[in-house]
Structure formats: structure tokens, C-alpha cells
Amino acid sequence: xxxxxxxxxxxxxxMLAVSAFFxxxxxxVMIPVLPVFAASFGVSNFxxxxxxxxxxxxxxxxxxxVRRFSDRIGHxxxxxxxxxxxxxxxxxxxxxxxxxxxxxxxxxxxVGSAMxxxxxxxxxxxxVGPELRGRASGLYQGGxxxxxxxxxxxxxxxxxxxxxxxxFFYAGTLVISGTIxxxxxxxxxxxxxxxxxxxxxxxxxxxxxxxxxAACLMSFGQGWQSFGVRSSLVPxxxxxxxxxxxxxxxxxxxxxAVAQTAALPAAGRATDVMGRRPVMVVGGLLAALSTLAIxxxxxxxxxxxxxxxxxVGAAALGTAPTxxxxxxxxxxxxxPVAIYSMVGDIGAILGxxxxxxxxxxxxxxxxxxxGTAILLAGTVAAALIPARLDKRRPDAETxx
Numbered sequence: 001x002x003x004x005x006x007x008x009x010x011x012x013x014x015m016l017a018v019s020a021f022f023x024x025x026x027x028x029v030m031i032p033v034l035p036v037f038a039a040s041f042g043v044s045n046f047x048x049x050x051x052x053x054x055x056x057x058x059x060x061x062x063x064x065x066v067r068r069f070s071d072r073i074g075h076x077x078x079x080x081x082x083x084x085x086x087x088x089x090x091x092x093x094x095x096x097x098x099x100x101x102x103x104x105x106x107x108x109x110x111v112g113s114a115m116x117x118x119x120x121x122x123x124x125x126x127x128v129g130p131e132l133r134g135r136a137s138g139l140y141q142g143g144x145x146x147x148x149x150x151x152x153x154x155x156x157x158x159x160x161x162x163x164x165x166x167x168f169f170y171a172g173t174l175v176i177s178g179t180i181x182x183x184x185x186x187x188x189x190x191x192x193x194x195x196x197x198x199x200x201x202x203x204x205x206x207x208x209x210x211x212x213x214a215a216c217l218m219s220f221g222q223g224w225q226s227f228g229v230r231s232s233l234v235p236x237x238x239x240x241x242x243x244x245x246x247x248x249x250x251x252x253x254x255x256x257a258v259a260q261t262a263a264l265p266a267a268g269r270a271t272d273v274m275g276r277r278p279v280m281v282v283g284g285l286l287a288a289l290s291t292l293a294i295x296x297x298x299x300x301x302x303x304x305x306x307x308x309x310x311x312v313g314a315a316a317l318g319t320a321p322t323x324x325x326x327x328x329x330x331x332x333x334x335x336p337v338a339i340y341s342m343v344g345d346i347g348a349i350l351g352x353x354x355x356x357x358x359x360x361x362x363x364x365x366x367x368x369x370x371g372t373a374i375l376l377a378g379t380v381a382a383a384l385i386p387a388r389l390d391k392r393r394p395d396a397e398t399x400x
Contacts (some may be wrong), residue, residue, distance in 0.1 A: 009283025012127045013136045015184040016120055019177040020143030023083070023116070026173030028151015028164040029158060035105075037163050041044070041099040051099075053349065057108030060345040066118045077121035082115025087174030090172045094167030094187065112152035114341075121247040122337045133323035134271025134279070138264040141318040145261045149254060161201035171203040201329075206336045210385045211276065216343045217378035218280060222317050225291055225371030226317025230310070232352040233359060233367055235297065237303070241273055241364070244300055252304045259316075260311030267315040275390040276324040277382055279397035284379030292372040295364035320382075327389070347374075 038051045070078040070263075089109035096102040128136045158165040206212050235249040271279045290309040297303035329336040351371060359367040 005207065006078060009132060009136055009139060010127050012185055013124060013139060015180055016124055017143035019079070019083070019180045019185075020120070020140055021147040022173040022177040023145025024144045025098045025151045025154065026090075026147075026170035027358045028148050029155035029173075030170040033103070033155065033163060037093075038099065038102060038168075040163065041102070042058055043099050047099065051103055053177055054103055054107045055110040055343055059114040060110075060349065061116065062114040063071050063110045063118060063338045063342045063345070067122075067335050068115045070116070070119040070122065074187045075119040075126070076181060078115050078119040078189050079123065079185065082112040082119065082177035083174045083181060083226050085112030085115065086111070087112075087171040087178065090174065091171035094164040094171075099169070110115060111164045118338050118341050121325075121341065123185065123187065125250045125322070125329070125337070127249045130323070130327055131272055133326045134276075134319045135265075135268040137271070137319040137322040141266045142261055145264070147155025149257050150260075152250060153359075173315040174303060175177055180380070191256040203335055206329055209340065209389075210381065211324040211389055212272075212340075213240070214280060214381035214385055215325040215328065216340055216379060217374070217381050218284065218317050218321040218341055219344040220347040221284075221287075221371065221378045222376040223344035224351035224374055225345075225347075225368075226310075226314055227348040227351070227357040229351045229368060230291065230294075231373045233355060233364065234307070236295065237364065240302070241295075242297070242300055242303065252300070253309055255304055256307035256311040258311075259308040260315045263312045263315035264319065265366075267319045268359050270316075271320045271323050276320045276327070277385045277387075279316045279320035280324065280382035281314045283320060284375050284382060286310065286313030287317060288313075288372045288375035288379065292373075293366050321386075324382075324385075368390070 012262065034052060035048050038048045063326045066078070086109045089112065092105040093102055093109075096105060124136055125133065126142055142348050143277060154167050154169070157168055160196065234252070238249045238252065267279060267283070272283050286309055292305045294306050294310075297306055325337065355367040358370065
């Protein structure tokens with residue numbers, strides 16, 4: 001069987017993916033050196049962690065205000081301004097002469113990140129119809145993944161120049177991304193008028209929609225398990241649990257990222273053709289069960305296989321929930337998109353903290369099991385989406 005999918009993605013979606021690539025390259029270059037640079041000011045481990053969390057914390061705090069700003073001046077301008085804010089703040093971090101300066105400029109960067117993330121998601125959903133949302137989300141996520149794989153390799157080279165060189169490189173990639181936003185992105189026709197008009201669907205109606213609830217629960221689970229627990233505890237498992245060299249952590253994550261990137265086109269196509277519900281269910285099960293098994297991996301080979309399985313599940317959860325979000329929020333403005341983004345940020349902030357306590361008190365299996373439970377809850381919520389609400393391509397044809 002084969003599916004005939006004639007539609008192509010709009011130029012705006014492609015340019016969003018290109019911008020995401022440059023953002024992720026710079027982020028991958030700079031993040032590994034940030035704790036080391038903070039430690040050079042002679043501060044405690046708690047204050048080092050505060051520099052890392054300040055970015056996410058201010059991003060979360062600014063999310064409720066960003067959507068109003070974006071509705072007023074347009075998604076394209078908000079994306080560009082947000083990227084330039086992060087870029088300038090990154091360069092100022094490189095010039096920081098004290099810990100306090102570094103902390104302030106990292107916090108300012110979180111404001112720009114909120115502007116970019118929320119407006120880019122809103123523009124992505126507004127630029128395509130329901131029949132292409134899965135593929136559009138997959139391409140956008142692919143830009144981030146490819147950039148995330150490229151960044152650390154470049155960062156390793158830059159650290160030989162100086163400890164602050166990655167900050168300036170990150171600033172440069174964000175200037176490029178912001179320029180792309182201003183020159184290549186376009187708000188959909190009539191967006192300003194639509195933003196000024198009263199929403200045709202209330203926030204209460206959106207939050208009562210099973211698609212929105214399932215998407216938010218999956219976003220929370222992904223933030224908790226993928227961006228939080230997996231990133232903070234897998235490196236410890238590699239070194240202390242398996243007795244391997246720390247470099248194997250990067251190798252394992254890189255292989256898993258390749259598997260996730262390879263699975264994105266199929267996940268996006270399946271989301272558009274088969275529907276959001278089955279892709280979310282399969283992705284949730286793969287992500288939940290693979291992470292539940294990670295603490296029991298007996299060797300590096302098994303761990304890498306489990307991380308790859310998680311990557312395939314994460315590919316599904318990077319496409320279907322976003323498409324479901326677009327289906328549920330049509331006509332409701334950008335406030336639900338901001339809520340969706342905030343939920344993922346909360347998961348990424350709480351996940352490492354709770355998992356760290358559980359790992360210390362009860363062991364690694366308990367630390368991973370909480371995130372597994374959240375992902376399984378999201379899987380159940382997705383399975384309960386009524387078939388009549390599950391969007392799929394109306395013009396998909398099967399040919400024997």
C-alpha cells in the first residue's frame with residue numbers, strides 16, 4: 001500500500017525549520033560550557049545550577065505575556081525580536097565580569113526564548129491546514145534535532161579558543177536566525193485582523209477538549225522525562241552504573257538523536273494520514289516503556305538500543321501532540337499555545353529536581369518510573385480522544 005500525498009509544505013514552515021536549526025546549533029555549542037564558566041567565578045554548585053535554571057525560569061514566567069505581544073505585532077516580528085534578544089544576551093554573558101552579570105543576562109535570554117518558542121509554534125500551526133500539521137511539526141522538530149547533533153561537535157572545537165567563544169558563536173547563530181525571521185517568514189493573511197477579533201472558541205472550551213488535554217499531558221511528560229530526567233540521570237548511569245567513560249554519554253545520545261531524526265518523516269506522515277490519536281498512543285508507549293527499562297540496562301549496547309527506542313517514540317511525540325494542539329485551538333487565539341509551552345517548561349524544570357531526590361532516596365528505577373507514569377497517563381488520555389475529533393487527511397488515497 002502507498003499513500004499519495006500531493007501537498008507540499010509552505011515556505012514559512014521550511015524557513016522556521018532552518019531557523020530552528022541555527023538556534024539548536026548555537027544552544028548545543030554553548031550549554032556544555034555554561035556551568036564551567038559559572039564555576040570560574042568561584043560560586044557554589046547551587047549557584048551554578050541557578051544559572052542553568054534562570055533561563056528556563058524566566059522563559060516560563062514570561063510565557064503568559066508573550067502571546068499578547070505576539071498577537072499585537074505579529075508572530076514574525078516577535079520571533080525575530082526574541083532571537084535577537086537571546087543573541088545579544090548571550091554575547092553579554094561572554095563579556096560578564098562577575099557571577100551576578102552572568103545570571104542577569106541568562107535570565108534576559110529566557111525572555112527572548114519565550115518569545116521565539118511560543119510565536120514559532122503559533123505561526124507553524126497557522127501556516128498549514130490540519131492535513132499537513134504532522135509533517136510540518138516533524139520538519140520543524142527535525143531542524144532542532146539536526147542542530148542539536150551538530151552543536152556539541154562545534155562547541156568542542158571552540159573551547160580550544162577560549163571558554164567564552166561558544167557564547168559569541170551562539171550570539172552569531174541567533175543573529176542569523178533572527179534575520180531569517182524578519183526577511184523570510186510571513187504571517188498568514190488576515191492574521192492581524194483575526195488577532196484583534198474576539199476568539200471564536202473560548203479557553204474553557206479548549207481546555208475541555210480531550211485533544212488539548214492529551215497534548216498538554218504529553219508535553220509535560222516529554223519535558224519531564226526527555227529534557228529533564230533523561231538528560232540529568234543517563235550520564236550518571238553511564239559512568240557509575242556501567243563504569244564507562246563519560247564520552248560514551250555523548251555517543252549514546254548522538255546515536256539516539258539519529259534514530260529520532262530518521263523517524264520524524266514517518267511520524268509526521270502517519271500523523272496526517274492515520275490521525276493524531278494512534279501516533280500519540282504508539283509514541284507514548286515506546287517512550288514510557290523504554291525509559292522504564294533504562295535503569296536496568298546491563299551494558300552500553302542495551303542502553304543505546306533503549307535510547308534509540310525512546311528516540312522513535314519522541315519523534316511521534318514531537319509531531320502528533322503539536323498537530324492535536326492545532327486542531328483543538330483553532331479559533332481560540334494564541335493563549336492555549338502559550339499554556340502548552342508553559343506545561344512543557346514546568347515538566348523540564350521539575351523533572352530533574354524530583355528525579356534527583358528519588359534517585360538519592362529510592363534509587364534510579366524510582367526516578368525514571370515517575371516520568372514513565374506521566375507518559376502512560378498521556379497515552380491513556382490520547383487513547384480516549386473520540387474518533388470524530390481525530391483529524392486526518394481527507395484526501396489521502398490508498399493504492400493497491
